[in-house]
Amino acid sequence: MGAAATVALLAAAGVCLVLQNLLMVRITLSAPTVLVALVANSAVGLMLLLSLLLLRAGPGGVAEAASALRPWALLPGLLGSVFVFAGILGYQRLGAAPTIAVLVASQLVAGLAADQMKPGAPALSAQALPILGAALLVVGAVLVARRGG
Numbered sequence: 001m002g003a004a005a006t007v008a009l010l011a012a013a014g015v016c017l018v019l020q021n022l023l024m025v026r027i028t029l030s031a032p033t034v035l036v037a038l039v040a041n042s043a044v045g046l047m048l049l050l051s052l053l054l055l056r057a058g059p060g061g062v063a064e065a066a067s068a069l070r071p072w073a074l075l076p077g078l079l080g081s082v083f084v085f086a087g088i089l090g091y092q093r094l095g096a097a098p099t100i101a102v103l104v105a106s107q108l109v110a111g112l113a114a115d116q117m118k119p120g121a122p123a124l125s126a127q128a129l130p131i132l133g134a135a136l137l138v139v140g141a142v143l144v145a146r147r148g149g
Helices: 003-029 034-068 071-093 096-116 124-148
Strands: none
Touching: 003 034, 003 071, 003 096, 034 071, 071 096, 096 124
């Protein structure tokens, strides 16, 4: 997959995330708790991915995947659930744009920090433009979130 296709996929995923959160907020309107939307989201995702794994590799693929799991491998699901839960609450209480602004800004700052921890990362002093871009995005997120709050 080339860079252009990857960027297009990321853009489509961004649109999907907005639609997902809008639909999950709608689920919460008729449910007693946000957890209902989270469980439905996770259950559908699990069933879809399990079906794809079965189609691709058969029962042996499921057994191989299960044997490869380690306790720390549960953390991504937990972290993803926190992300989805926070997104639903943000959409409900702040609206879509402020929620997205805060999520994107925090992801960019965390991403810059993660890239900085990689072996061979350029010196922090050589990162002036990315840091400036992140600072501008954070300022923009604050402005959007204040409008929504």
